[in-house]
Amino acid sequence: MSLLVVGSTAFDTIETPHGKSADCLGGSSTYFALAARLFTSVRLVSVVGDDFPAGHRTLLADRGVDLAGVEQRPGKTFRWHGRYAADMNSRQTLDVQLNTFADFAPKVPTAWRNTPFVFLANGAPATQASVLNQMQGVRFCVADTMDLWIEKQREGLLALLPRLDGLVVNDSEVKQLTGKTNLIQAGRAALALGPKLVIVKKGEHGCFLFSNFFQYALPAYPTEHVVDPTGAGDSFAGGFMGWLANCDAVTLWNMKRAVAYGTVTASLTVEGFGVERIAAADRAMVERRFQELQQFVAN
Amino acid sequence: MSLLVVGSTAFDTIETPHGKSADCLGGSSTYFALAARLFTSVRLVSVVGDDFPAGHRTLLADRGVDLAGVEQRPGKTFRWHGRYAADMNSRQTLDVQLNTFADFAPKVPTAWRNTPFVFLANGAPATQASVLNQMQGVRFCVADTMDLWIEKQREGLLALLPRLDGLVVNDSEVKQLTGKTNLIQAGRAALALGPKLVIVKKGEHGCFLFSNFFQYALPAYPTEHVVDPTGAGDSFAGGFMGWLANCDAVTLWNMKRAVAYGTVTASLTVEGFGVERIAAADRAMVERRFQELQQFVAN
Numbered sequence: 321m322s323l324l325v326v327g328s329t330a331f332d333t334i335e336t337p338h339g340k341s342a343d344c345l346g347g348s349s350t351y352f353a354l355a356a357r358l359f360t361s362v363r364l365v366s367v368v369g370d371d372f373p374a375g376h377r378t379l380l381a382d383r384g385v386d387l388a389g390v391e392q393r394p395g396k397t398f399r400w401h402g403r404y405a406a407d408m409n410s411r412q413t414l415d416v417q418l419n420t421f422a423d424f425a426p427k428v429p430t431a432w433r434n435t436p437f438v439f440l441a442n443g444a445p446a447t448q449a450s451v452l453n454q455m456q457g458v459r460f461c462v463a464d465t466m467d468l469w470i471e472k473q474r475e476g477l478l479a480l481l482p483r484l485d486g487l488v489v490n491d492s493e494v495k496q497l498t499g500k501t502n503l504i505q506a507g508r509a510a511l512a513l514g515p516k517l518v519i520v521k522k523g524e525h526g527c528f529l530f531s532n533f534f535q536y537a538l539p540a541y542p543t544e545h546v547v548d549p550t551g552a553g554d555s556f557a558g559g560f561m562g563w564l565a566n567c568d569a570v571t572l573w574n575m576k577r578a579v580a581y582g583t584v585t586a587s588l589t590v591e592g593f594g595v596e597r598i599a600a601a602d603r604a605m606v607e608r609r610f611q612e613l614q615q616f617v618a619n
Numbered sequence: 620m621s622l623l624v625v626g627s628t629a630f631d632t633i634e635t636p637h638g639k640s641a642d643c644l645g646g647s648s649t650y651f652a653l654a655a656r657l658f659t660s661v662r663l664v665s666v667v668g669d670d671f672p673a674g675h676r677t678l679l680a681d682r683g684v685d686l687a688g689v690e691q692r693p694g695k696t697f698r699w700h701g702r703y704a705a706d707m708n709s710r711q712t713l714d715v716q717l718n719t720f721a722d723f724a725p726k727v728p729t730a731w732r733n734t735p736f737v738f739l740a741n742g743a744p745a746t747q748a749s750v751l752n753q754m755q756g757v758r759f760c761v762a763d764t765m766d767l768w769i770e771k772q773r774e775g776l777l778a779l780l781p782r783l784d785g786l787v788v789n790d791s792e793v794k795q796l797t798g799k800t801n802l803i804q805a806g807r808a809a810l811a812l813g814p815k816l817v818i819v820k821k822g823e824h825g826c827f828l829f830s831n832f833f834q835y836a837l838p839a840y841p842t843e844h845v846v847d848p849t850g851a852g853d854s855f856a857g858g859f860m861g862w863l864a865n866c867d868a869v870t871l872w873n874m875k876r877a878v879a880y881g882t883v884t885a886s887l888t889v890e891g892f893g894v895e896r897i898a899a900a901d902r903a904m905v906e907r908r909f910q911e912l913q914q915f916v917a918n
Contacts, residue, residue: 407800501706503823504841524802525824526838537838537916539825542803576918614918617836619875 321459323565325352326365326426326451327441327554329372329390332594333401333415336408338547344594345376347398348441348464351551353385354598355558355585356439358606359566363432365389365451369397369420379599389429393420408549409523428454437565439557442466445476452483460570462486462517462561464553470496482514485570488557490521503528507535519560519579521553529579534572538579541587541613548593552586555598559585559606584609620758622864624651625664625725625750626740626853628671628689631893632700632714635707637846643893644675646697647740647763650850652684653897654857654884655738657905658865662731664688664750668695668719678898688728692719707848708822727753736864738856741765744775751782759869761785761816761860763852769795781813784869787856789820802827806834818859818878820852828878833871837878840886840912847892851885854897858884858905883908 327349333342353362362385370392381387398421401414424443428451436459440448448463455461463484469477470493477497481487487510491503498509503520507530510518518530526539560582567574584606589598626648632641652661662685669691680686697720700713723742727734727750735758739747747762754760762783768776769792776796780786786809790802797808802819806829809817817829825838859881866873883905888897 502843502845504843508843522824525821526836528838528841535841535915537825537841538918539827539836539838542827542834542836544801544803544807546801580918616834617916617918619837619879619913619916 321360321437321565322363322432322435323356323360323437323439323561324363324365324428324432324435325349325356325439325441325558325561326428326448327352327439327443328398328421328424329366329368330398330400330421332550333399334548334550334593335403336548336593337404337406339593341548341593343399344596345379346400346550346594348551348554350380350595351554351589351598352439352441352558352561353380354383354595355555355582355589356562356565357384358559358585358601358603359562359581362386362562363389363435365426365428365432367391367393367420367424369393369395372397383599389427389432391427395420397421402550404549408546411549426451436460437561438462439561440464441554441557445469445473445480449476449480449483452480460485460564462488462519462557464488464557465493467493467496478513484515486517486519487515488519488521488553488560490523490553494518494520504535517575521556523549523552526583527556527579529575536576536579538576538583539617541583541609542616543587543590546590549590550594551589551598555589556582556586559583580610580613581606584613620659620735620864621662621731622655622659622736622738622860623662623664623727623731623734624648624655624738624740624857624860625727625747626651626738626742627697627720627723628665628667629697629699629720631849632698633847633849633892634702635847635892636703636705638892640847640892642698643895644678645699645849645893647850647853649679649894650853650888650897651738651740651857651860652679653682653894654854654881654888655861655864656683657858657884657900657902658861658880659736661685661861662688662734664725664727664731666690666692666719666723666725669693671696682898688726688731690726694719696720701849703848707845710848725750735759736860737761738860739763740853740856744768744772744779748775748779748782751779759784759863761787761818761856763787763856764792766792766795777812783814785816785818786814787818787820787852787859789822789852793817793819803834816874820855822848822851825882826855826878828874835875835878837875837882838916840882840908841915842886842889845889848889849893850888850897854888855881855885858882879909879912880905883912
């Protein structure tokens with residue numbers, strides 16, 4: 321089934337201990353779409369400036385990402401410049417220019433308003449809610465968020481959470497959201513805020529899935545060659561949602577596999593700068609790695 | 620089969636956000652023995668001072684721990700005083716008095732020198748080696764170590780490693796030992812130093828098992844009520860070694876289960892101050908939690 325993603329498109333300048341890559345294609349919805357397209361057709365709602373090259377459009381379109389929802393506006397595309405610490409577990413933002421993304425008011429094309437699977441990439445809760453308001457008959461909606469919104473737009477976020485099937489957050493965000501220091505307590509407290517599912521990303525330590533009916537833990541794929549962690553979280557969400565949208569039903573069994581496919585797509589992304597590795601990936605590569613992961617965690 | 624452990628016995632004063640417990644029974648070999656005795660008979664080699672009360676001996680002996688190797692010497696028992704940070708992921712040592720443990724020269728009773736399973740709890744590599752020198756026909760020997768020895772007695776540690784079947788370390792220690800920042804690379808590099816098996820403990824994030832033939836990852840048991848993390852690592856090692864010693868053969872299948880039982884015994888320890896919870900545990904409690912853990916990670 322079709323999958324709609326709403327989020328940022330950007331030019332990223334990335335510095336890691338393995339090198340530097342300037343002005344490469346990035347943004348939450350880009351990473352998400354390039355992971356999700358490995359499993360299903362993806363509809364992208366985003367905004368770019370008039371500096372956005374045709375080559376980037378082609379890269380996405382050639383991989384089955386429908387760009388009918390990408391608005392091009394006068395001005396520049398969102399730019400981000402970050403530098404990772406030696407162990408790549410933390411990063412410093414050196415520069416952000418929101419540009420055309422500053423007043424992004426996503427408009428879902430009419431023909432897309434009944435898309436069954438929806439991912440609201442990181443953005444202001446009010447903006448995320450405005451997307452849901454445009455949709456009809458959503459079957460499964462998941463949103464990402466970040467420390468900024470948890471702190472500055474808590475009310476809006478709390479209003480959004482009960483409308484979600486799933487919330488994707490990292491470990492520090494779920495602790496911040498709930499005020500719990502124990503991650504299991506935090507996951508359960510986040511559930512109590514309304515979403516049916518809480519997915520907690522722990523980077524190299526894998527992830528947890530919380531629902532009112534089960535808890536599930538999956539270690540990360542044992543990647544030895546992390547060169548750039550940018551986009552790992554969005555690629556995880558893309559693999560997760562892409563695989564679920566490809567399934568007939570959102571069952572526990574399918575959700576566990578979706579978490580594993582998200583883990584695999586994230587592991588591919590971090591092995592290259594920017595989107596180079598995930599853009600070059602194919603389904604056979606994903607399936608090989610999925611089997612390796614299953615082997616790694618088999619009891 | 621019998622299991623020999625060599626390590627410290629201590630009086631611990633522990634401060635955590637959940638309270639304070641003064642002069643409680645502790646030490647690496649105590650936690651190890653109280654976890655391992657849930658699965659097999661345990662032989663304890665340690666040293667205490669003349670202040671060590673009969674009640675502590677009884678607590679251990681009543682649970683099937685053979686104390687024939689516990690030497691009582693004039694002076695005081697090893698004392699440690701620590702305080703945990705709010706999230707309990709880091710701690711500060713406020714006071715250490717080595718006392719009789721300062722010149723601990725372990726003597727393995729003659730009748731115990733052919734014990735098939737041996738655990739060398741954290742200690743100077745030369746002391747650990749001196750134990751191995753006393754043993755004959757060891758079938759499976761695992762050692763723990765710490766940052767101090769990796770930094771100060773590296774040569775001795777490197778000489779010990781090829782004599783081990785297994786090395787148990789935490790994530791920061793294996794990175795320090797190998798100079799690798801990626802944990803998978805670090806685990807494999809540690810294997811190259813000689814042990815047949817490297818077990819990396821990641822606290823709340825579970826553990827990795829590395830051998831030349833397989834890698835295995837297991838998340839931690841989802842404990843919500845951590846009150847005191849002291850002894851978690853030694854309790855993990857105790858569950859791991861205790862269950863393996865109880866098996867007929869050290870197979871991959873048995874090792875994976877051993878890791879799960881170690882995870883379970885560690886999860887019990889951290890739910891009480893000092894040894895109170897692990898000392899009160901019984902096998903039925905362990906089996907229940909083992910099943911819950913299997914459920915938590917089932918793919």
